[in-house]
Amino acid sequence: xxxxxxxxxxxxxxxTTYAQNNYYWVGGTGxxxxxxxxxxxxxxxxxxxxxxxxxxxxVIFDANSFSAAGQTVTLDVSTPTCNxxxxxxxxxxxxxxxxxxxxxx
Numbered sequence: 337x338x339x340x341x342x343x344x345x346x347x348x349x350x351x352t353t354y355a356q357n358n359y360y361w362v363g364g365t366g367x368x369x370x371x372x373x374x375x376x377x378x379x380x381x382x383x384x385x386x387x388x389x390x391x392x393x394x395v396i397f398d399a400n401s402f403s404a405a406g407q408t409v410t411l412d413v414s415t416p417t418c419n420x421x422x423x424x425x426x427x428x429x430x431x432x433x434x435x436x437x438x439x440x441x
Contacts, residue, residue, distance in 0.1 A: 356392050356393060356394060356419060357377075357385065357389075357392075357393045357394070358377070358378075358393070358394045358396055359375045359376075359377075359385055359389045359393050359394065359395050359396065359418070360375070360376045360377070360378060360379045360380070360381060360396045360397075360398065360400070360401070361374055361375065361376075361395070361396070361397045361401040361409065362374060362375075362376045362379075362380060362381065362382075362400055362401060363401075364401075364402050364403050364404060364407040364430075365407040365408050365409075366409065366410070367409075367410050367412040368388060368409060368410065368411045368412055368413055368416050369388055369412050369413050371384060371385055371386065371387060371388055372384050374409075375388070375389065379396070379398050379399075379400045380400030388413060388416070389416070389417065389418040390417060390418070391417040391418065391419060391440070392419050393418055393419055394418065394419050394420050394421075394422070395418040395419075395420070395421045395422070396421075396422045396424075397409075397421075397422065397423045397426050397430070398422075398423075398424060398425045398426060399425040399426065399427055401426060401430070402426065402427060402428040402430045403428070404428055405428045405429055406428075406429070406430075406431075407428060407430045407431075408430065408431045408432070408433050409430065409431075409432050409433065410433040410435050411432070411433065411434050411435050411437040411439055412435055412437075413437065414437060415437070415438075415440065416437060416438075416439045416440070417439070417440045417441070418439070418440075418441055419441070420441060421439075421441055
């Protein structure tokens with residue numbers, strides 16, 4: 337019985353968990369890879385993420401993302417990914433330029 341409990345504990349400890357982070361777009365026009373100027377940790381925030389969104393991360397565009405009409409987010413990485421994407425509250429009719437890349441959500 338102890339052997340089974342040890343195996344069970346080992347399995348629990350070795351299981352990989354993935355943290356979901358929220359990536360908030362700020363600063364208007366820019367490239368998906370512009371981590372230090374566009375992917376904030378909070379809406380309208382000035383603390384930035386350290387890498388581009390991954391498949392477990394939530395991407396959020398909101399009222400604090402774009403300050404003027406015609407601003408564009410360009411997918412400039414070959415395999416952009418995210419867990420989900422939200423555009424709730426976005427103003428100024430921005431666009432998303434795929435730049436011949438496929439966003440995987």
